[in-house]
Amino acid sequence: MSQPLRIAVLPGDGIGKEVMPEGLKILEKAASQFNLKLSFEHHDWASCDYYAEHGQMMPDDWKARIQDCQALYFGAVGWPDTVPDHVSLWGSLLKFRREFDQYINLRPVRLFDGVPCPLAGRKAGDIDFLVVRENTEGEYTSLGGTMFAGTEREIVIQESVFSRIGTDRVLKYAFEVAKQRARKHLTIATKSNGIAISMPYWDGRAEEMGKNYPEVTTDKQHIDILSARFVLQPDRFDVVVASNLFGDILSDLGPACTGTIGLAPSGNLNPDRLFPSLFEPVHGSAPDIYGKSVANPIAMIWSGAMMLEFLGRGLPQGEQESYLKAHDAIVKAIETVLASGPRTPDLGGDASTQQLGDAIAALI
Numbered sequence: 001m002s003q004p005l006r007i008a009v010l011p012g013d014g015i016g017k018e019v020m021p022e023g024l025k026i027l028e029k030a031a032s033q034f035n036l037k038l039s040f041e042h043h044d045w046a047s048c049d050y051y052a053e054h055g056q057m058m059p060d061d062w063k064a065r066i067q068d069c070q071a072l073y074f075g076a077v078g079w080p081d082t083v084p085d086h087v088s089l090w091g092s093l094l095k096f097r098r099e100f101d102q103y104i105n106l107r108p109v110r111l112f113d114g115v116p117c118p119l120a121g122r123k124a125g126d127i128d129f130l131v132v133r134e135n136t137e138g139e140y141t142s143l144g145g146t147m148f149a150g151t152e153r154e155i156v157i158q159e160s161v162f163s164r165i166g167t168d169r170v171l172k173y174a175f176e177v178a179k180q181r182a183r184k185h186l187t188i189a190t191k192s193n194g195i196a197i198s199m200p201y202w203d204g205r206a207e208e209m210g211k212n213y214p215e216v217t218t219d220k221q222h223i224d225i226l227s228a229r230f231v232l233q234p235d236r237f238d239v240v241v242a243s244n245l246f247g248d249i250l251s252d253l254g255p256a257c258t259g260t261i262g263l264a265p266s267g268n269l270n271p272d273r274l275f276p277s278l279f280e281p282v283h284g285s286a287p288d289i290y291g292k293s294v295a296n297p298i299a300m301i302w303s304g305a306m307m308l309e310f311l312g313r314g315l316p317q318g319e320q321e322s323y324l325k326a327h328d329a330i331v332k333a334i335e336t337v338l339a340s341g342p343r344t345p346d347l348g349g350d351a352s353t354q355q356l357g358d359a360i361a362a363l364i
């Protein structure tokens with residue numbers, strides 16, 4: 001039998017600290033029910049509280065502390081009252097994504113039975129797609145600078161980076177994922193009319209990559225109309241591949257169209273190397289609701305299920321099944337609770353974060 005899977009637990013900031021215990025509650029229940037071998041290692045850094053004490057988001061040896069873990073289970077980052085958002089993000093989450101080369105950010109978008117949909121006439125099953133977000137380059141770079149600061153001639157430049165390797169690998173992954181799905185359709189998010197160097201390049205690489213996947217149909221949509229169609233015609237999407245910034249925006253907009261961003265999970269993955277990957281809710285630290293125990297824990301819990309599935313697939317054949325079953329059981333429990341169980345305020349109910357976590361745990 002393999003060694004226990006080592007999981008670094010990093011709640012981070014704000015509601016990350018409230019939803020994390022619910023995520024762990026579910027993982028521990030799943031581990032006992034399905035005989036999984038999980039070992040949790042708890043860390044209080046990668047947080048603005050840590051910054052307040054140490055003047056940086058993470059200890060100098062952060063990488064050594066976690067690089068032998070198979071996954072990072074991450075809550076949320078950001079507390080703008082004390083640390084500017086770009087400092088907290090670049091000092092933690094973006095370091096993980098880059099240093100561990102987690103070049104895929106996989107973000108499922110799904111309308112569940114029982115969740116009031118803000119789009120008229122949609123029911124469960126109508127919206128079920130994946131956003132594949134490029135996760136290590138694109139518009140998220142620290143390349144650029146300022147000249148003549150503080151004067152009338154002030155200039156601020158920030159570069160985007162679209163490397164051939166970076167572009168091809170995210171497109172390849174998106175085509176592979178689309179190929180395995182029933183509809184086999186990939187939408188390529190672009191803005192090649194306005195962003196006239198990097199986006200035509202992105203489109204051209206997509207066209208080239210598509211030649212290897214004749215079974216996958218594609219369409220290319222400018223990000224503005226694509227966003228409108230997320231709202232007006234979400235059922236037309238199957239897999240959407242997008243650059244770092246476009247993917248970030250789409251993967252908040254998509255879940256908002258399915259009722260609440262409080263459900264949206266994500267996996268930051270390196271599909272070639274498998275470990276360490278990072279699983280986190282799409283939502284941030286939500287300072288406005290922190291401390292009230294009203295945050296929806298489902299995004300954190302579903303991210304945990306994604307983690308079990310991803311890690312399970314990396315295990316020897318005989319050990320995979322229990323991890324995949326645990327994933328399915330957690331998703332089923334989420335479906336059941338959303339259909340008829342307690343609800344947090346974002347879903348129109350008055351249940352607490354803990355009550356929702358308890359209800360899901362009871363079904364596993």
Ligand code: GGG
Nearest residue numbers: 075076077280281282283284
């Ligand atoms: N749990 C995710 C989180 O804390 N996100 C904060 C955020 O602003 N992320 C930006 C990004 O994913 O690019």
